Structures are given as structure tokens and as C-alpha cells.
Amino acid sequence: MVVANRAARAIAGIDADTLRAMYRHMLRSRMLDERIWLLNRQGLVRFWVSGMGQEAIQVALGMHVRPGHDWVAPYYRDLALTLVLGMTPRDQLLAAMAKADDPNTGGRQMPAHFGCRRLNIITTGSVVATQFIHAAGIALASKIRGEDAVTVVTTGEGATSEGDFHEALNFAATHSLAVVFVVEDNGLAISVPTSKQMPTPNVSDRATGYGIPGVVVDGTDPVASYLVCGEAVARARAGKGPTLIDAKVPRLTSHSSDDDQRRYRTAEALETDRTHDCLGRFAARLGEQGMLSARDEEAMRAKLLAEMDVATAQAEAASDPDPESVLLHVLGDA
Amino acid sequence: MAVKTYLEAIREGMRDEMRRDDRVMIFGEDVGFKGGVFGVTEGLQREFGEWRVMDSPLAESCIVGVCIGAAFNGMRPIAEIQFQDFILPGVDQIVSEAAKIRYRSNDDWNMPLVIRAPFGGGVHGALYHSQSIEAMFCGVPGLRVVVPSNPYDAKGMLVAAIRDPDPVLYFEHKKAYRSIRGEVPDHEYTVPLDRVRVVREGRDIVIFTYGLMVDTAVQAAERLAPDGFSVSVVDLRSLRPLDRQGIVESARRCGKVLIAQEANLAVSVSSEVSAIVAEECFEYLDAPVMRIGGPEVPAMPFAKPLEDAYLVDVDKLESKLRRLAEY
Structure with missing residues (x-):
């Protein structure tokens, strides 16, 4: 690691504190993700679908969201995004272990089906792409009431083949709604590569058809991602309508804990993805700029490790859902 | 009003x-x-x-x-x-x-x-x-x-x-x-979303139905009155949840049950009402539950004779009702 003589104050106008905070968010999500994989292999978490490798774009996006004011319609790989917005490792470990106090679903859904009313993170199911239209509807309500809230919605590129994706873009663009569409494009719909999903290499090419800006960004570069997301959020907040962001990311793990990507991906492809890991590269970049020393980074890791240990112990000790509660919350009281 | x-x-x-x-x-x-x-x-x-x-x-x-x-x-x-x-x-x-x-x-x-x-x-x-x-x-x-x-x-x-x-x-x-x-009424009011309504009181037969068929059922029931058959018509109103208690009360009181609907019968509202009656009213029944509805074809055709053949009208309902009355 090259260490600069003098610490830079900013990269591309983003100040050092913000950059360090972003790194911490990314690292925290990665360490939580790794912890959940470990617990999965130990049999304490029955299923996991990971966000590893996608932390940079998620953190960059989350930094521009005003939690509880803006709205978020996430998808299942958005672990880092939920942490930036204010959910905690304890929250997500409770969900991973399907405990009664899981704030996302109370242990009713598979892990990584996020939702938190307090933070305006809508509840999400397993059917992909439905959330796009919800985002458009949320933004419509904000517009009707004259509020400046922005709605961000995320997805993998696989879900962009669904009709709901197009219906949402069409509607949000037609009425200049304040929606930011972010595609975390890891190039694989489970096992099917982009070349067999769509005729163009970039999801963002489709923006042209809806008369809105479409932007490709390196989703492993937190600085570029921060700038692109910032512009899209500002544009939406100013009432100028939606943006479609295509953030290219690697997929560092199999689709899920029930999948083995070595069965359908070459060793070279897996190695290429590993070299595109956002985390180590960002640490090196901050180091080069004198913004984060190796010692700082070690201290950060140690603190986060302690947080993970405490959260894991708390989640393990938490109660399972009461079997009788299976009947609750079908309909409310009129 | x-x-x-x-x-x-x-x-x-x-x-x-x-x-x-x-x-x-x-x-x-x-x-x-x-x-x-x-x-x-x-x-x-x-x-x-x-x-x-x-x-x-x-x-x-x-x-x-x-x-x-x-x-x-x-x-x-x-x-x-x-x-x-x-x-x-x-x-x-x-x-x-x-x-x-x-x-x-x-x-x-x-x-x-x-x-x-x-x-x-x-x-x-x-x-x-x-x-x-x-x-x-x-x-x-x-x-x-x-x-x-x-x-x-x-x-x-x-x-x-x-x-x-x-x-x-x-x-x-x-x-x-x-x-x-x-x-x-011009004033503000609500109607519950989970209760049947007894549209016509009767003692011998009850017709459970919903939608426009309620009107058809009342007409058919009136046609049986001169022959001494007293027919109740119950508007289900809520199809989910069904008003189990409301259905059971009328079925037990009358002892004969006809379920009428415009939709085809297989795995339909009538199937569920029949199941409720079978589960809760077995000892009270004087006849098997009868149903009338659309035929098992994909949907209603356009030509008038075909449309008429599909639909349950007052004549068809009356005829079914008489079969049940005479059982």
C-alpha cells in the first residue's frame, strides 16, 4: 500500500469523512454477510442470499437517501443498503435465524426479504420486479401531496426482463415521478448470462425508450457510484423525473446458499469477479490518499467484529416465533 | 329517500x-x-x-x-x-x-x-x-x-x-x-363486509346466491309461492370470508338448499357453500344440496342463442327449485 505524504481532503469532491464512513458501511455489511454464511454452514441459518461484491453501489445509493423521509423498495441482495438506512446487524441476524423479533418479517419470510416501516423500507416478497411498480405508486403519492420525497428501487438485472419493470419505467417516466431505478447488474440471472437475457449489453440502454436518462456506472467504485446516485436523487427531488442506473457488479458468491456456481461458471470467470471486489480496492485507494491507514482499518475491523459477536449472541438467544402466531395478521381490525 | x-x-x-x-x-x-x-x-x-x-x-x-x-x-x-x-x-x-x-x-x-x-x-x-x-x-x-x-x-x-x-x-x-x-340514503352509512342478508324470508327452501342472480332468485321464489312453497333468498354479499354463521342458520331453518351463481360450478363459491352446509347442517337437511350455474365451458359465447344457453335465467332457476321442492 502506497501511503501519501499528506492526506488528501477529498476525492472528486467527496470529503474524507464521508469516504471513510462509506468504507465502514461496506466493511460492516461484508463482515455481517460473512458471518451469516458461517452460521448457514453451521446450520443456524437455513438459507442465505448474499450481497457480497455489491456493497459499493448500495452504500453510495444509501448515502443519498433520507431515512424515514425518502422511500426504498429494495431487493434481496441489499444487505448493505439496509444497514446504511439504519437497520442493524442484530436486526438482520434475527431475520437470518428466523426469530420472533426479526423486524423485517418476524421470521415469516426467508432471510433477506427486507422491510421496515419506521425507515420507509417497504416489505418485499420473493417475486422479482413487483417492487418497481410499487416504487412508481409511492412516488405518485408523494407527487399528489406535493412532497419532495424520493423513492429508490433496486433489482438485479435478471428481473428487468419482467413486464413490471417496463410498466414501472413507462409510468414513472410519463409522469416525471421522483424515482431512481438502480440495477445491480451482476451479469447473471442465477445461471443465465446477460447475453441470453437481453439484446443489448446494458440495461440502461432501455432508458432511451422511456425518454429518461440511462447511466452505466462501475458499481464497485464507491466514488463514481456516489456521484451518479447523487445526481439521480437530486434530479428526482427537483421534480425532473426518474433515472435508470445500471451498476456493474461482480457476483462473489453463488446465487444462494442452495446453489453452487462452480457448476455453471468457469474458474476464470470466478477469478475475474474476485479481482473486481470493491472492498479491498477501496481500502487501497483510501490508503493511497492518506485517508485510511492500515492501522485505522484494523481498528475498524476489530470494532465491527465485536459488534458482530454481540449481535450473533443476541440473535441466537432470542425467542423463536410462537407456533400459535401462525394464524395472526391475515386481516386487521376494520 | x-x-x-x-x-x-x-x-x-x-x-x-x-x-x-x-x-x-x-x-x-x-x-x-x-x-x-x-x-x-x-x-x-x-x-x-x-x-x-x-x-x-x-x-x-x-x-x-x-x-x-x-x-x-x-x-x-x-x-x-x-x-x-x-x-x-x-x-x-x-x-x-x-x-x-x-x-x-x-x-x-x-x-x-x-x-x-x-x-x-x-x-x-x-x-x-x-x-x-x-x-x-x-x-x-x-x-x-x-x-x-x-x-x-x-x-x-x-x-x-x-x-x-x-x-x-x-x-x-x-x-x-x-x-x-x-x-x-344521502347520509353517510356503511354496510358490513362479512354478513349475508336475508332478502326474502321462507321456510321450505333457501337459495344462496350473489350479484344479479339475487334478483333472478327472488323472481323464481315468487313463482313457487302460489303452489305453497315458501322459499328464502339469501344474498351472500361477501364471498371471502363467507358468513359461515349466516349460511348455517338459513340452511338449518329451511332444510333444503339451492346455490345459484352465474359462474361455472367446479371449484366455485357454490362448492364452498356446499361444503359448509355439509359440515354443519347434515342432520338438518331434507334433500341433497343442489347447485345451478354456468356450464363447464371456457366462457360465455357471443351469439344470442349461445348466450341464453349459458345463462341461468328465471325459468331455469324455477325448474331447479321445483325439483328440490318436490324431492
């Missing part, structure tokens, strides 16, 4: 709630300037503006999904699907999303949403403008499915549906829009 059509009562229900609560909005194809293909929302955009009575793109998943999103963000949306036949592209949003939002979020979120759609035949609507596919939704926990049969219920149940904290599918019989009239 003013006499109004079924259609006017529905419009009045929406208008009154929109005046009372500015969270209520309408979203659907042609609902704005045109006022809907049947005219149900006529004049509402003029009163409430383009954003609260909004023309949607021609995309049913978008219609339902946008309303779900708006409801997440504090609105009380009413989605209009132009014909029940066209609801299918929106079913993923209804069944996978709206119905499961409260349950899957462990009560963190709820989904106050009304989806209105005209159903039913007898208007030369052919296969894709005549269907009665309500049973598809009646097996889905998390949804309410209601069908009013008269103007009083149409307004009162719609107001109740708008105020309800969960998704309500509100199906309107399109032939009833202008053919069914009745007294509708």
Missing part, C-alpha cells in the same frame, strides 16, 4: 368518501375525462382533479401495483379494472403482493386498497367481457371479496371497503348498473 341505480350508488360512494378523505383516489383505464367505459366515475375528475381521478396506462399490473405503492405511502386508492376478464395481468400484484403484505411483514405494513371490476354476462360481451371469475380470488387468504346486489349495499359496502385496512376486491355486475334501482 332517493331512488338510484346501482351505478349511481357506486359513484356516490366514491364521491362521498373522496369529499370526506383526501387520501382517497381512483386509478384506472379511462376513468378520468371519459368517466370510465360504463360511466361509473363520470364527473369525478371534474370535481377532484387529474391526480386523484387518474387515467392509467393500459396495463393491469401497473394499475394494481401503482395503487399498492400509493397505499404504502398513505393513500387510500381505488383501482378500477375495466372488465373483470382483464384482471389477470394484475393477479401477481393482487395475490403475491397485496394479499400477503400484512402477513409477510408481521403486521408492520397493511394494504388499504380497493379493486373494483365489473363482471358477469347477458350484455353480449362474449368470452372476454362476460366472465365471472371471482372464485379465483376466494381461496386467497388476505383478501376480501365482495359483490353487492343492490344500490343500498353497493354504496354502503363500497364505503366500508374504502375504509377497510386490507385489500378488498369489489365486483360489480355490469348488467345491474342501470337495470337495478333502489333507495339510497
Whole structure:
């Protein structure tokens, strides 16, 4: 690691504190993700679908969201995004272990089906792409009431083949709604590569058809991602309508804990993805700029490790859902 | 009390709630300037503006999904699907999303949403403008499915549906829009979303039915009166949940049960009512449960003789009723 003589104050106008905070968010999500994989292999978490490798774009996006004011319609790989917005490792470990106090679903859904009313993170199911239209509807309500809230919605590129994706873009663009569409494009719909999903290499090419800006960004570069997301959020907040962001990311793990990507991906492809890991590269970049020393980074890791240990112990000790509660919350009281 | 059509009562229900609560909005194809293909929302955009009575793109998943999103963000949306036949592209949003939002979020979120759609035949609507596919939704926990049969219920149940904290599918019989009239109070009122209504009291036979068929059933029941048969007609009103107690009470009192509907019979509302009667009323029955409905063909054809052959009319219902009476 090259260490600069003098610490830079900013990269591309983003100040050092913000950059360090972003790194911490990314690292925290990665360490939580790794912890959940470990617990999965130990049999304490029955299923996991990971966000590893996608932390940079998620953190960059989350930094521009005003939690509880803006709205978020996430998808299942958005672990880092939920942490930036204010959910905690304890929250997500409770969900991973399907405990009664899981704030996302109370242990009713598979892990990584996020939702938190307090933070305006809508509840999400397993059917992909439905959330796009919800985002458009949320933004419509904000517009009707004259509020400046922005709605961000995320997805993998696989879900962009669904009709709901197009219906949402069409509607949000037609009425200049304040929606930011972010595609975390890891190039694989489970096992099917982009070349067999769509005729163009970039999801963002489709923006042209809806008369809105479409932007490709390196989703492993937190600085570029921060700038692109910032512009899209500002544009939406100013009432100028939606943006479609295509953030290219690697997929560092199999689709899920029930999948083995070595069965359908070459060793070279897996190695290429590993070299595109956002985390180590960002640490090196901050180091080069004198913004984060190796010692700082070690201290950060140690603190986060302690947080993970405490959260894991708390989640393990938490109660399972009461079997009788299976009947609750079908309909409310009129 | 003013006499109004079924259609006017529905419009009045929406208008009154929109005046009372500015969270209520309408979203659907042609609902704005045109006022809907049947005219149900006529004049509402003029009163409430383009954003609260909004023309949607021609995309049913978008219609339902946008309303779900708006409801997440504090609105009380009413989605209009132009014909029940066209609801299918929106079913993923209804069944996978709206119905499961409260349950899957462990009560963190709820989904106050009304989806209105005209159903039913007898208007030369052919296969894709005549269907009665309500049973598809009646097996889905998390949804309410209601069908009013008269103007009083149409307004009162719609107001109740708008105020309800969960998704309500509100199906309107399109032939009833202008053919069914009745007294509708001007004042604010609601009708419960989960209770049967005894339309006609009788002792010997009970007909359970819903929608426009309620009117047909009353006519058929009256035809048996001169022969000394006393026939009760019960309007189910809510198809999910079914009013189990209301059904059991009438079935036990009468001892003979006929279930009439426009939809085909297999795995339908009539199947579920039959099951309830079989489970709860076995010792009270004087005859097997009988059912009458559409034939097992994909949908209602266009040509008049074919349409007539499909539909249950007063003659067919009377004949079935006599078979049951004489059993």
C-alpha cells in the first residue's frame, strides 16, 4: 500500500469523512454477510442470499437517501443498503435465524426479504420486479401531496426482463415521478448470462425508450457510484423525473446458499469477479490518499467484529416465533 | 329517500368518501375525462382533479401495483379494472403482493386498497367481457371479496371497503348498473363486509346466491309461492370470508338448499357453500344440496342463442327449485 505524504481532503469532491464512513458501511455489511454464511454452514441459518461484491453501489445509493423521509423498495441482495438506512446487524441476524423479533418479517419470510416501516423500507416478497411498480405508486403519492420525497428501487438485472419493470419505467417516466431505478447488474440471472437475457449489453440502454436518462456506472467504485446516485436523487427531488442506473457488479458468491456456481461458471470467470471486489480496492485507494491507514482499518475491523459477536449472541438467544402466531395478521381490525 | 341505480350508488360512494378523505383516489383505464367505459366515475375528475381521478396506462399490473405503492405511502386508492376478464395481468400484484403484505411483514405494513371490476354476462360481451371469475380470488387468504346486489349495499359496502385496512376486491355486475334501482340514503352509512342478508324470508327452501342472480332468485321464489312453497333468498354479499354463521342458520331453518351463481360450478363459491352446509347442517337437511350455474365451458359465447344457453335465467332457476321442492 502506497501511503501519501499528506492526506488528501477529498476525492472528486467527496470529503474524507464521508469516504471513510462509506468504507465502514461496506466493511460492516461484508463482515455481517460473512458471518451469516458461517452460521448457514453451521446450520443456524437455513438459507442465505448474499450481497457480497455489491456493497459499493448500495452504500453510495444509501448515502443519498433520507431515512424515514425518502422511500426504498429494495431487493434481496441489499444487505448493505439496509444497514446504511439504519437497520442493524442484530436486526438482520434475527431475520437470518428466523426469530420472533426479526423486524423485517418476524421470521415469516426467508432471510433477506427486507422491510421496515419506521425507515420507509417497504416489505418485499420473493417475486422479482413487483417492487418497481410499487416504487412508481409511492412516488405518485408523494407527487399528489406535493412532497419532495424520493423513492429508490433496486433489482438485479435478471428481473428487468419482467413486464413490471417496463410498466414501472413507462409510468414513472410519463409522469416525471421522483424515482431512481438502480440495477445491480451482476451479469447473471442465477445461471443465465446477460447475453441470453437481453439484446443489448446494458440495461440502461432501455432508458432511451422511456425518454429518461440511462447511466452505466462501475458499481464497485464507491466514488463514481456516489456521484451518479447523487445526481439521480437530486434530479428526482427537483421534480425532473426518474433515472435508470445500471451498476456493474461482480457476483462473489453463488446465487444462494442452495446453489453452487462452480457448476455453471468457469474458474476464470470466478477469478475475474474476485479481482473486481470493491472492498479491498477501496481500502487501497483510501490508503493511497492518506485517508485510511492500515492501522485505522484494523481498528475498524476489530470494532465491527465485536459488534458482530454481540449481535450473533443476541440473535441466537432470542425467542423463536410462537407456533400459535401462525394464524395472526391475515386481516386487521376494520 | 332517493331512488338510484346501482351505478349511481357506486359513484356516490366514491364521491362521498373522496369529499370526506383526501387520501382517497381512483386509478384506472379511462376513468378520468371519459368517466370510465360504463360511466361509473363520470364527473369525478371534474370535481377532484387529474391526480386523484387518474387515467392509467393500459396495463393491469401497473394499475394494481401503482395503487399498492400509493397505499404504502398513505393513500387510500381505488383501482378500477375495466372488465373483470382483464384482471389477470394484475393477479401477481393482487395475490403475491397485496394479499400477503400484512402477513409477510408481521403486521408492520397493511394494504388499504380497493379493486373494483365489473363482471358477469347477458350484455353480449362474449368470452372476454362476460366472465365471472371471482372464485379465483376466494381461496386467497388476505383478501376480501365482495359483490353487492343492490344500490343500498353497493354504496354502503363500497364505503366500508374504502375504509377497510386490507385489500378488498369489489365486483360489480355490469348488467345491474342501470337495470337495478333502489333507495339510497344521502347520509353517510356503511354496510358490513362479512354478513349475508336475508332478502326474502321462507321456510321450505333457501337459495344462496350473489350479484344479479339475487334478483333472478327472488323472481323464481315468487313463482313457487302460489303452489305453497315458501322459499328464502339469501344474498351472500361477501364471498371471502363467507358468513359461515349466516349460511348455517338459513340452511338449518329451511332444510333444503339451492346455490345459484352465474359462474361455472367446479371449484366455485357454490362448492364452498356446499361444503359448509355439509359440515354443519347434515342432520338438518331434507334433500341433497343442489347447485345451478354456468356450464363447464371456457366462457360465455357471443351469439344470442349461445348466450341464453349459458345463462341461468328465471325459468331455469324455477325448474331447479321445483325439483328440490318436490324431492
